[in-house]
Structures are given as structure tokens and as C-alpha cells.
Amino acid sequence: MTSLCKSAFDPLKATVFYRCIRHKSSLGLWHENINTDIKHKIEKHWAKDVTWKTKRAGKPVYVLPMFPYPSGNLHMGHVRVYSISDTIARFNKLNGNEVIHPIGWDAFGLPAENAAIERNILPHSWTVSNISTMKEQLLQLGFDFDWDREFSTCDPKYYKWTQYIFLKLFEKGLAYQSRAKVNWDPVDKTVLADEQVDDNGCSWRSGAKVEKKTLTQWYIKTTRYAKCLYDGLDNSELENWRDIINLQRHWIGECDGVVVDMHLKYGKTSKVINVWSADAYKFIHGEFLVIRPDNVMLDEISKEDSLKCYNPITGVEIPVYISDKIIYPEGRETYIACPSVDTKDVKISECLNIPMKEITNINIESENKRAIETAINKDCGGYPVSSKLKDWLISRQRCWGTPIPIIHCPNCGTVPVPVDDLPVELPNQSLSDSKSLTLSNFETWTNCKCPKCLGDAKRETDTMDTFVDSSWYFYRFLDPFNEKLPFDYNKLVGYVPVTCYIGGKEHAVLHLYYARFMSYFLNSIGLSPTKEPFKKLIVQGMVMGQSYKTKSSGKYLPPDQVEKHGKVYKQKGTGEVVIAQWEKMSKSKHNGENPQRLIETYGCDTTRLLILADVPPATSRKWSDATLPGVINWQHRLWLTVREFLEHRNNVKLYESSNLSEEKFKEFELSLGNSKNYFTATATYHFKYTHQLSVGISRLQSLTSALRNKIPADVIAKSKEYEMALAALIIMLSPVTPHFCSELWAGFTSAPHKLGDSFIDWNTGVLEQRWPTVDSNYPLSFQCKVDGADRCELKIEASKLPHLTEEKALQAMLQEESVQKTLRHGILRTKYELYPDCRAILHIYTNRSTATKAKKDEQLEQAKA
Secondary structure, eight states: OOHHHHTSOOHHHHHHHHHHHOSSOOOOOTTSOOOHHHHHHHHHHHTTGGGOOOOOOSOEEEEEEOOOOOOSSOOHHHHHHHHHHHHHHHHHHHTTOEEEOBOOBOOOSHHHHHHHHHHTSOHHHHHHHHHHHHHHHHHHTTOOOBGGGOOBTTSHHHHHHHHHHHHHHHHTTOEEEEEEEEEEETTTTEEEOGGGBOTTSBBTTTOOBOEEEEEEEEEEOGGGGHHHHHHGGGOTTOBSOTHHHHHHHHHHOOOOEEEEEEEEEETTEEEEEEEEESOTTHHHHOOEEEEOTTOGGGGGOOTTOOOEEEETTTTEEEEEEEOSSSOOOTTOSEEEEOTTTOHHHHHHHHHTTOOOOOOOOOOHHHHHHHHHHHHHHTTSEEEEEOSSOOOEEOEEOOSSSOBOOEEEETTTEEEEOOGGGOOOOOOOOOOOSTTOOSGGGOHHHHEEEOTTTOOEEEEOOOEEOHHHHTTSHHHHTTSTTOSSSSSOHHHHTTTOSEEEEEEEGGGTTHHHHHHHHHHHHHHHTTSSSOSOSEEEEEEEOOEEEEEEEETTTOOEEOGGGEEEETTEEEETTTOOEEEEEEEEOOGGGTOOOOHHHHHHHHOHHHHHHHHHSSSOTTSOEEEOGGGHHHHHHHHHHHHHHHHHHHHHHTOTHHHHOOSSOHHHHHHHHHHHHHHHHHHHHHHHIIIIIIOOHHHHHHHHHHHHHHHTSSOOHHHHHHOHHHHHHHHHHHHHHTTTSHHHHHHHHHHHTTSOOOOSSSSOOTTSOGGGSOOOOOOTTSEEEEEEEETTEEEEEEEEETTTGGGOOHHHHHHHHHTOHHHHTTOTTOEEEEEEEEETTTEEEEEEEEHHHHHHHHHHHHHHHHHHO
């Protein structure tokens, strides 16, 4: 045996030492092959250990998955989003950060109410039962949530503060009632916001064809913040928003006009009418107003009434005309015209036979500014907004929601409930039949006293849309038991905007827009420290299941009624041709997957690993049991790797003789060290920065292969680099499979080890370790891209990478011939990405890229022409 191998360690002394400090031993089943039964034993053995908390002293990190509606059972979408968030939260804990990873329940809504009506029970009872079931399933999956922060939006202790925020909006003139034509769901018997009606005119929830009704409803003036919300999307702090920024921009629309609240006057009556114009000066010089005939305000006006519109900016009245012959701005039913200034309006005057005034020359820029300033000073509008964006309709005609804290008094009018009287709690009664759909059916609850005059009055019987409850919940998680305020400002500092927000793309428009509005509002009144609520977004794709439907009728069939003939699917028994396709999982399509089956059949860690492997979070996941063998085989290889490590480390004979020369041993050490460093760097990059967890997992699979690539027993027994590589592998996989890795680690640390400097704390379990780092002298990647194409890759030692500035990076790359050849058009700009623990990327954009884009734009314009 060589001197190198002789000096490795004393295995007997090491064994005794580690037996003294083990905090929890393994099950000791290494002589058996891994199977489902052993996996279940492992998960039971480590269940309490994988969710225990140890406070770290690092930076605050807030990892937040969108909280679920308590439907009663988890679906694969839940498993995916919480597997992603749990992995990211555990990764950050391994990096020494102080992590908050909360969970709660978006508990109001129609499904619970409909179920309660069917069963003649309280919606609350149904909801609590479902929460209990789902919580048990989440615990079975080993998700490390901060359960001490848990709350439900249907708890009066929570919705008291939703009502409080509503009153703040009302106080600022941002919550108001208005009569309008609204979308009515005939199945769920409630109003829907425009955003909740699909392109086919159907309800987002029931699927029913939406009807139009004229009702007085509650709105929140989100349009007041449109420009701020639009411009905020350029905030450099927003990370990983990608196409979500474009979705938000499209929804808000370019804020190319302003609105003014004018007053439509007929007879002795006056109604506020919201008028939008791309030209603010028209609110000073406007000569008449045109209204679409189907405007709901005209329903109350008789043909005999003469219409005028009072302009609060000028203090004068202008005539009103009703016509469907003009083109109104998108989404608007009014148009203010000024033909004496705007030549386009001359045609409107001619079309409506309106006498023309003399042409007036004005300084349009100056008058636009004056009109806006006057409107803002008189509090009648003046804020920029797109013509298509509407205010947020929050009224819902159902009883299982947050009551709107308003009282209607015949003497005092609309009166806010005093803050000291909050919460306005829901009536504690069961719904005995389908007629009891609104709070108006509960007379003892509806009848009340006016807070001002103490006379008889009525409570508002509409409830708030559940989107209101979820528009601010992320702040409450940081201070869930505050009884004096929705949350303490100081408890938000450092944690908001939320470090990482994870959820489905279906919520990337509505929920995200409402949450951003609410965050901007709460910031404006001094309740929160930041405008934007979320820093980094991870939008996960849907979990898809393969569905089968007959070609003739489109009827969906269960998989067991379908058989494959060559490349064609046919229905069993009939032989009818069947269409097979991937669709969103649904019971009605017979393509769902029950997470409980997977947990029972394969174990929770295998389920988590499978939902994260192969496919990045943002991509739709096509679910199939055909992908299971790869994950199961990898777990088997990991199990064998630790088994063989234990076998060789405890084999005394391997220390008495060796078939390897010192040179050969060093070759294996070097190769193993390089593998450990390379896969640590690349896994870190994807776990920490890109959040492409599937790619990070694939790097760990590659590291497993490196450890099993014909490594001699002598090396496994005596190599420090093998030991460190195996330790790194188990630690880096632990955020994904915490139970399984806890058992691997317990086995790994029960073997004799060479003591020395390393990233390992031998005294604690795998979840208390620190995420591995590369060796200080290991050369990391320093890459250059020119106009998006890879041009050069240099290497820089890990210890020097954090000090590589953009200026130094550019100087180094300009010396490379492969880069120089691409810069003949000159450098337009550069962008530098430094990931101090794994890589650096320098992007160079040349004038050629601008010229190419200009040429493409020119070609596009020519094609259009």
C-alpha cells in the first residue's frame, strides 16, 4: 500500500468517534434492496425530522406558493407547486438564510357554498373538514411549511382586516357603488367581473353562458393606479417575470388618455359619468358629449328629458347627444368632442348635424397639462389610464364571502361600519334550500341600526369577490396574529417584496394585477414599505393527463376502455376510433391522477422527485407512469452507492493492501474532485438562479453516474474526494427528497471517515448541513455571448470570480480572437451577469443587432403595405 493510502485515516477510531455523536441512526436496512415498503419505513422514521426548524442567521428569504382553495383533496397541480416551493425553501435554508415558507387557505367561494346547500350544513363546517383532509395530505408529502403562521380567509380574525382595508379604500374614494350592465352567471347566480368571462362568453367557474343584467354593484377604482402599475413593470427589481410582464402590460393597456368624472343631468337628477379622452385639453374646450344608446345610464331617462353634462373642470354645461354612428374609444361608451380644435371631430359634428364653431388655435401641450392639473386639484379625475381598462367589480351575490362593511340608511345614505365594530361577521345559519343564496335572506342579520343617526337601517348584503381576500394575504403571513392592524409595518421590512412567489400561469393576470394594485395602495397609505409585492416569479405549467375521446361524439372514455392498434387508439368492444391527446387533468375527462395513489404506491419522496424531474417548472408536465422507472432506478442507484460505500469503508482488508499506485489513486481523486466541483457549480446555478429544478436534478443524476463509473473499491474506501462528492450529492438532493436523503445521510455518516477541513458538519443531519461550494482553486466558467450567440468561454478560479467586475470582464474578452472577429460593427452595449458561486456571463450587443432589427422592421412594414 502506498504512503498516501496508509495515511488516510484510522477506521476503527473513526467508527468509535462517530457512533458517539450520531443524532439519529439509520434504519440499517442497507442489506436489502430499496422498495416501496422500505421507502414507507424511511418516511415514517424521518417524518418529524424533515419539518423541524432551526433558525439561521442569514438574510431573510420569503418563499411563498399561492395558497390553495380547500377543495377536499390535493391534485397534481398542488403537488407540483408545493414541491417547487418546498425545494426552494429548503435550498435557501441549506444556504444559511432565514426562510419563511407559510401556508394558509383561500377558503371563501362558491364550491363550499354549493356543497353546503346540497347537504344543509354550514359552509364553514364543509370548509373546515376539507382543510383537515388537505392538511393531512400536505403533511404526508413532508412539505416544510411554517404551520404556526397558518390561517383561513373565512376566519373572522382574517376577514376583519379585509373589511378594514375596504374601509380605507372607501375613505380614499376608491371604493364606490355604481349602476352598470354586468355579467350574470345563471348557474352560480352571481355577478362576474369582465376578467372572469372567457373568450366564448362563458363563466370561468361554472362554464355557463353569461347573461347581461343591470345592477348596482360595488367597485374598486383600480384605474386610478393604472399608470403606476404599468410603469412599475419596468422595475429592475422584478426577476424572472418574463412574458408575465407582457401579459400585465396588455391587461392594463398603454395609459394614453385621462378620465374625468362629469355629471349627466336630466330633469332634477344628476348622475356621475366617467369620460375618457386621449386629449386632456378637451375637458377644457370640449363642446359636446356623445353617448352610446345602450349606455345603462340612459335606462332611467325618458325621451322627453333634455340631456346636459356638467363639466367640473370648467364649471359649465355642454350638450349631450345619443348616437351609435360614431367610433367610440375601445371599451368606452362616451366621447367628448371638440371640433373647433380637433379636425377628426369635425366629421362627428357633420354626422350628427351639430353646428360648428370657429376654428380655435390653442397650445395643446399646455392645455393638456392645465386640464390634468385642474382635474386632480378638484378631485374629479385627471389620472392616466387606457380606454379599455375597467375598475374592479367586487360585488358577489352569495353568502359565503367577506361581508362588505357598509350600512344603508334611509336618512344618512351609505354609511361605513365603524372600525371598532369590525368584523361584520356572517350569520351562523345553515342554508336549508337553494333560495338562500344571498345574505338578504337572513333578516335578523340584515336589519341593523345606523351608526350615525341610530335609526333603522339595512346592512349591505353583497359579499366581496374572493380575489379581494387573496389580494393582500402575503402580508398577513408575516404578522398573522396581529389584533390591532392587518400587519405591523416593521415585520414586513426585509421580507417584502416576496423573495420568490410560485403559482400557476392562470393567475398571472387577474390575481397578480389585483395583488399589485393592493400593494401599491397599502404602500400609499403607509401600511407597507414597498410598492411591488413580489420580486421573483416562478410560474409553473399545468400538469396534463392523457385523455381519450371518441372521434364521432367527442365523449371522453376512461383509459381502461381504450386499446391501441398499432398507432391508432380504439374503443374496446365497439372498435370506434379514439382521439388521444394531452389536456389539463379533470375528473370529467378521466385523465386525472390521484396523488394519494402515488404516495401509497411509491412513497412521497418518489412522488416529489417525479413531479420535479425532466420538465422545468414553467413547462406543462405530461403525466405518465412511463416516466416512473427512471426516477425509481436512480433512487436504487443512490441506495447501492451508499451501501457500497459502507461496505468498503468498513472493510479492514482494503487498508492492509492496495492494487492502486499512488499516481493512479491521485488520478481518481482528481477526477472525482472535478466531478464534484463541476456538478456542484452547475446544480447551484439552476437551483439558486434559474430555478430550472429539473436541470439541477439532472446534474445530480450525472454526479451519481460519476460516483458509479467503475470506481475501484480502494478509492471508495480511502478517497477523501469520493467522500466529499457523495456528501455533496446527498446534501444537494435533500431539498427534493428529504426523507430519503436523511436515511442516506444517516448511513453515510455511520461509516468511518477521514477527518479534515470540508463543508460537512458531521454532528448534524443532512437538512442541517450547508449547501456545498466548489473548491477555491477550481476553474469556473466565464462565458461571452455576442448578439445572443456563444463566442468564447474562459476559466477563472472560484476564489477570483466574485471580484470579476464588468470592466475587467470586457477587457479580458476583448483580447480573445473569437470575440474580436464579431465586433467589426462596434459595441452598442453590454450586460454582465455575475453568479459569484458558479459562473459569469458577459453579453455584448453590437450595432449589427440594431441594424438587423431595423431591417426586419422595414421588411415587416413593406409586407403590411
